[in-house]
Amino acid sequence: xxxxxxxxxxxxxxxxxxxxxxxxxxxxxxxxxxxxxxxxxxxxxxxxxxxxxxxxxxxxxxxxxxxxxxxxxxxxxxxxxxxxxxxxxxxxxxxxxxxxxxxxxxxxxxxxxxxxxxxxxxxxxxxxxxxxxxxxxxxxxxxxxxxxxxxxxxxxxxxxxxxxxxxxxxxxxxxxxxxxxxxxxxxxxxxxxxxxxxxxxxxxxxxxxxxxxxxxxxxxxxxxxxxxxxxxxxxxxxxxxxxxxxxxxxxxxxxxxxxxxxxxxxxxxxxxxxxxxxxxxxxxxxxxxxxxxxxxxxxxxxxxxxxxxxxxxxxxxxxxxxxxxxxxxxxxxxxxxxxxxxxxxxxxxxxxxxxxxxxxxxxxxxxxxxxxxxxxxxxxxxxxxxxxxxxxxxxxx
Amino acid sequence: xxxxxxxxxxxxxxxxxxxxxxxxxxxxxxxxxxxxxxxxxxxxxxxxxxxxxxxxxxxxxxxxxxxxxxxxxxxxxxxxxxxxxxxxxxxxxxxxxxxxxxxxxxxxxxxxxxxxxxxxxxxxxxxxxxxxxxxxxxxxxxxxxxxxxxxxxxxxxxxxxxxxxxxxxxxxxxxxxxxxxxxxxxxxxxxxxxxxxxxxxxxxxxxxxxxxxxxxxxxxxxxxxxxxxxxxxxxxxxxxxxxxxxxxxxxxxxxxxxxxxxxxxxxxxxxxxxxxxxxxxxxxxxxxxxxxxxxxxxxxxxxxxxxxxxxxxxxxxxxxxxxxxxxxxxxxxxxxxxxxxxxxxxxxxxxxxxxxxxxxxxxxxxxxxxxxxxxxxxxxxxxxxxxxxxxxxxxxxxxxxxxxxxxxxxxxxxxxxxxxxxxxxxxxxxxxxxxxxxxxxxxxxxxxxxxxxxx
Numbered sequence: 001x002x003x004x005x006x007x008x009x010x011x012x013x014x015x016x017x018x019x020x021x022x023x024x025x026x027x028x029x030x031x032x033x034x035x036x037x038x039x040x041x042x043x044x045x046x047x048x049x050x051x052x053x054x055x056x057x058x059x060x061x062x063x064x065x066x067x068x069x070x071x072x073x074x075x076x077x078x079x080x081x082x083x084x085x086x087x088x089x090x091x092x093x094x095x096x097x098x099x100x101x102x103x104x105x106x107x108x109x110x111x112x113x114x115x116x117x118x119x120x121x122x123x124x125x126x127x128x129x130x131x132x133x134x135x136x137x138x139x140x141x142x143x144x145x146x147x148x149x150x151x152x153x154x155x156x157x158x159x160x161x162x163x164x165x166x167x168x169x170x171x172x173x174x175x176x177x178x179x180x181x182x183x184x185x186x187x188x189x190x191x192x193x194x195x196x197x198x199x200x201x202x203x204x205x206x207x208x209x210x211x212x213x214x215x216x217x218x219x220x221x222x223x224x225x226x227x228x229x230x231x232x233x234x235x236x237x238x239x240x241x242x243x244x245x246x247x248x249x250x251x252x253x254x255x256x257x258x259x260x261x262x263x264x265x266x267x268x269x270x271x272x273x274x275x276x277x278x279x280x281x282x283x284x285x286x287x288x289x290x291x292x293x294x295x296x297x298x299x300x301x302x303x304x305x306x307x308x309x310x311x312x313x314x315x316x317x318x319x320x321x322x323x324x325x326x327x328x329x330x331x332x333x334x335x336x337x338x339x340x341x342x343x344x345x346x347x348x349x350x351x352x353x354x355x356x357x358x359x360x361x362x363x364x365x366x367x368x369x370x371x372x373x374x375x376x377x378x379x380x381x382x383x384x385x386x387x388x389x390x391x392x393x394x395x396x397x
Numbered sequence: 398x399x400x401x402x403x404x405x406x407x408x409x410x411x412x413x414x415x416x417x418x419x420x421x422x423x424x425x426x427x428x429x430x431x432x433x434x435x436x437x438x439x440x441x442x443x444x445x446x447x448x449x450x451x452x453x454x455x456x457x458x459x460x461x462x463x464x465x466x467x468x469x470x471x472x473x474x475x476x477x478x479x480x481x482x483x484x485x486x487x488x489x490x491x492x493x494x495x496x497x498x499x500x501x502x503x504x505x506x507x508x509x510x511x512x513x514x515x516x517x518x519x520x521x522x523x524x525x526x527x528x529x530x531x532x533x534x535x536x537x538x539x540x541x542x543x544x545x546x547x548x549x550x551x552x553x554x555x556x557x558x559x560x561x562x563x564x565x566x567x568x569x570x571x572x573x574x575x576x577x578x579x580x581x582x583x584x585x586x587x588x589x590x591x592x593x594x595x596x597x598x599x600x601x602x603x604x605x606x607x608x609x610x611x612x613x614x615x616x617x618x619x620x621x622x623x624x625x626x627x628x629x630x631x632x633x634x635x636x637x638x639x640x641x642x643x644x645x646x647x648x649x650x651x652x653x654x655x656x657x658x659x660x661x662x663x664x665x666x667x668x669x670x671x672x673x674x675x676x677x678x679x680x681x682x683x684x685x686x687x688x689x690x691x692x693x694x695x696x697x698x699x700x701x702x703x704x705x706x707x708x709x710x711x712x713x714x715x716x717x718x719x720x721x722x723x724x725x726x727x728x729x730x731x732x733x734x735x736x737x738x739x740x741x742x743x744x745x746x747x748x749x750x751x752x753x754x755x756x757x758x759x760x761x762x763x764x765x766x767x768x769x770x771x772x773x774x775x776x777x778x779x780x781x782x783x784x785x786x787x788x789x790x791x792x793x794x795x796x797x798x799x800x801x802x803x804x805x806x807x808x809x810x811x812x813x814x815x816x817x818x819x820x821x822x823x824x825x826x827x828x829x830x831x832x833x834x835x836x837x838x839x840x841x842x843x844x845x846x847x848x849x850x851x852x
Contacts, residue, residue: 003433003445006521010435010442010528044489061650100650105771107651185438188544188573189824191762191780194850272448309767311799313778318799318847320776322768340769344799346848375436375545376448377824397801397844 017252018261020232022081027226029088030219031122035069038123043067050131054097054139059146062098063139066115067091067126070369070381082231090222090381091125092118092369095135099142106339108142108324109306110134112163118222118367118381141325144337151326151341151396157298158343158394159291161305164323165284166366166384172347173205173212174282174384176316177239179248181277183257189375191314194347195245197258203245206351209287209389212240214249216264216280222367223282223383225267229275232264239282243352249277269378276374281365283385287357291388294356296332298390303327303334304341312347320344320397342397350391358387398517399429399451401564404554407471411455412558414473414480420457420487422499424557426685426725427453430827432549435524440532440541442525456725457483458499461492463709465726494713501559504689509673509680511567513591517550519570524548524595531574531599538603540576540583546595547571551827553685561687569679571822571830575781576602580610581794584759584781586628588822588830590679605759605782614785614793615846622755622812623841624748624786629761631821631831633775633804634669634736636766641773642695644710644730651770653805654701663699663808670694671705671721672737672832678820679735679829688720695733699809706731723828734826740834741814748813748837750789756798756843757784757791766804773804778847799845813837 047065054063070090077083094116096109111117111129119125160168175181176193184192195203206212216234218224225234230252239247248258251266254277266275295303309322326341327334365385372379399407408425415423429451436444454467457480464487468479524546535542548570555563571588572595583605585598639646646652653662673681673690683689686708694702706714707722710730721731749757759782768774778799785793815835822830 003447003521006435006525007442007445009522009525010437010532012441012532013439013443040485040489062648098649098651103771105651105769183438184543184577185436185443187438187577188436188575272446272450274444274446276444309765309776311763311765311776311778313797313799313847314762314780315847317850318778318797318845320799320801320845322765342768342801344845348850349848375547375824376432376434376446 015253016256018255020080020230020252020262023227023231023233024083025226026085029120029224031089033123035089035091035122046126050095050135053132054135057143059099059101059143060097060139061100064096065131067093068115076227076229076231078231080231084227084231086226088120088225089122090118090120091122092116092367093126093129093131095131095138097139097142099146101146104146106142106145108138108145110138112366113307114370118369119220120222120224121220145325145339148337148339151302151338153396155393156396157301157390157392159294159298159301159303159329159388159390161303161388162362162364162386163306163366164304164321165386165389167307167310168321169212169282169284169384169386170279170368171310171312172316172319173239174279177248178277179250179254179258182248183254186373190373194315194317199245200258201244201246204243204352205240205245205348206243207354208243209354209357210240210243210351211238211285213238213283213285214263214265214280215283218281218365221281221365221383222369222381223280228264229267230262232262235264237263249279251277267380269380273376273378276378278373278380279371279382281383281385284357284387286360286363286387289356289359291358291362294358294390295329295334298329299331301329302341302396303329304343317347319347344395344397350394353392353394354389355392356390358389363387398431398550398552398566404552404564405556405562407453408554408556410473410476411453411480412556414477415455415457415483416558418457418480418484420459420484422458422558423456424499424686424725425453425455427554428551430549430551432547433521433524434545434547435528436545437528438543440535442528445521447521453479454725455479455483457487459484459487461496462487462490463493463726464490493709496709496712499557499559500561500687500708503561506563506682506689507674509676509682511565511590511680513568516548516568516570516592519548519592527595531596534596534599535576535603538607540578540603540606542574542576542599544572544574548592555683555685555687557687563683563687565682567681572598574598574602576606578606578610580613582606582781584628586821588679588820609784609791609794612793614795616785616795618843618845620840620842622752622837622839624752624755624757625836625838626759627819627833627835628821629758630738630833630836632761632764634831635823636764636775637773637804638732640766640770642705642733644704644706644714645728647704647714648710652704653771653773654704657701660701661699662701662805663696664811665699666741666811666814667696667699667808668694668739669696670737671719671733671735673735673829675737678737678832681828684720684722685725686722688718690720693719704731705733735829736831738833740816740818743813743815745815745835748815748835749786749791751813752786752789752837755786756795757786759783775804776801797847798843800842801844802842807838807841810839811836812839
């Protein structure tokens with residue numbers, strides 16, 4: 001009460017909340033094998049089996065394996081009459097090899113860096129990752145990168161793999177469609193958004209191939225839930241439809257500013273923090289074309305995959321991404337391995353250059369457990385579904 | 398914030414529980430923070446929160462192997478469960494390499510003042526009134542403000558089974574203020590053990606937001622001399638903590654320190670230290686393993702001296718301890734939480750006057766240092782005040798620019814440093830931050846810019 005009273009001293013705008021129906025409900029994510037039923041010995045044995053195959057070459061300086069399990073139990077109650085209990089169980093895992101030769105340093109990971117991939121699942125997810133077998137590919141590619149030629153600079157047709165494109169969606173669509181960011185409420189930390197409310201429905205964000213949805217209902221994803229931390233049910237809605245900017249991620253306290261009701265995306269890291277708009281599963285919808293056909297249709301280009309570095313400006317316009325690996329594409333075929341690829345661009349120009357989105361066979365939901373926002377910083381678990389896709393004339397640095 | 402008696406009761410309970418599991422050695426950290434953060438945007442206080450938090454971390458050593466567990470519940474049962482978890486983790490861990498045991502030297506602590514009663518007593522209403530004053534002044538200058546203003550008080554207790562016992566209370570106040578005008582924005586920030594003057598920061602940000610507001614130019618990508626304000630430099634050296642300075646970066650080979658200890662790699666006018674004893678910075682007497690803080694030169698006159706290591710990695714890597722453990726059992730194995738860059742003899746005005754054609758940078762945005770860690774190749778953009786200098790004068794505002802630059806190369810080309818230094822907070826670092834001068838660096842590599850939106 002003391003804090004709320006103090007707010008009145010320096011507040012010039014009244015808080016207006018969009019309506020919400022009261023809900024009394026329980027919701028849980030599902031799993032087949034409880035992560036906590038697996039003894040620590042078995043988890044460690046699995047990691048040793050996954051990392052040992054990567055050792056043996058003197059140039060492999062370090063090998064790492066990660067298995068993590070996470071459970072959150074949450075009760076939401078409000079004076080609107082809601083009482084909601086939710087439980088989420090998640091698992092993550094991955095492997096990594098660090099190769100060094102002379103001044104060259106290369107890190108290769110599977111299936112993603114920073115602890116691997118994450119799902120709302122049990123131990124069965126770790127088994128599906130098949131880390132012991134994939135580790136050999138990780139080792140071989142880390143070693144090959146030491147002597148691979150540097151990815152060239154210039155403009156190229158770029159095919160971006162599913163894991164990297166997931167992060168591209170995160171930074172260049174997920175964050176700029178957060179309505180609080182567009183309203184300037186997050187500007188002091190990571191900036192605002194070029195997507196302003198006046199552009200809703202009339203701004204061409206990408207080509208007609210680009211459809212991006214917010215979907216908190218995908219089973220097995222760490223970006224899913226039953227209700228957000230306003231007590232609003234999980235929803236699926238378009239942010240980008242056939243390339244047009246049509247929607248924001250909203251909460252009860254921001255949606256009225258654009259004349260809409262909350263679409264249920266506010267979450268808090270802990271009960272002590274203020275719920276703010278967070279990505280759920282922000283997905284690039286799959287297209288009609290098999291990835292192999294897109295590669296075959298590319299005369300001279302580059303394929304990049306797995307994020308290594310990420311940076312975007314304070315309006316989410318100018319970006320630069322580095323990837324762990326790249327491959328030449330010549331006359332429709334993947335060619336030489338290339339190291340240290342960097343690509344850069346302007347968000348709407350980039351998405352407007354998308355001329356092919358691969359089909360569901362390459363589409364995968366990637367869990368990102370470390371999205372940062374807010375002050376004090378709140379780390380949130382989000383996810384992105386993405387296929388591979390092709391972008392014409394992208395600048396490589 | 399908890400009293401010394403209450404803190405040590407919890408820590409001692411944890412050490413007893415560790416002994417009961419059969420641990421040969423153990424240490425524990427109990428920290429508790431009361432904080433209030435006021436966030437504002439569009440000259441409106443829109444998020445205002447107070448939080449009381451506390452955490453116990455327990456580390457046990459069994460057969461030279463380490464296990465760590467933490468909890469936010471402090472009754473006997475939960476502490477016993479935490480100790481059992483730490484013991485179980487140690488049982489499944491390999492022995493630490495060359496480990497000589499937990500700290501046991503009982504050296505005296507430096508006498509530094511870390512607590513300000515007035516700051517600890519600030520009420521949310523006091524802060525709101527200061528913000529209201531800043532908002533009102535902004536209206537007369539044609540700017541709106543966004544940012545955050547925080548105050549907090551923390552207690553930290555550290556103890557281990559060798560009888561080492563440390564306790565300290567500290568206050569901190571920090572603010573970031575962005576002034577947004579019709580043609581640009583400006584920025585100011587600082588952190589202190591005492592309450593910061595948010596109204597003065599508002600004036601400073603307003604100056605930057607309105608400077609050359611009627612003259613906007615554009616430049617092509619390329620190498621330009623830059624004058625970096627302390628918040629820009631702070632973001633770069635924060636990244637160095639991750640990719641260069643930490644024990645783990647040295648151990649995994651990604652740090653450019655590897656193979657270069659004792660060698661002149663950077664410019665002779667660049668010295669970077671971990672310094673929690675500087676009374677003008679953010680003093681603190683010990684690290685979380687109980688070692689007394691001292692000034693540790695990490696890079697001295699361009700010569701690489703030592704990574705920042707915790708005790709386990711000091712033993713593993715063969716470096717003297719640097720008293721830089723801020724996370725028991727953390728994967729970074731040492732972080733420089735009091736980053737201090739030595740100043741020079743210049744003033745900001747002299748650096749600007751000495752620049753024929755260059756760029757004055759207020760701050761960076763979204764720096765990433767993972768591109769090529771061996772050369773500390775980083776990228777980021779500028780924001781909240783980027784200015785063109787021509788013939789020694791600030792002549793125009795510039796759009797936000799992207800840069801991609803090896804920091805090893807950049808810190809070899811420092812052409813000037815100011816005497817004046819500024820403290821900058823770091824979001825992940827509750828104990829310290831960065832203190833840096835304004836730096837002039839030749840040939841900073843700008844690779845792109847924030848283009849106008851094509852509709």
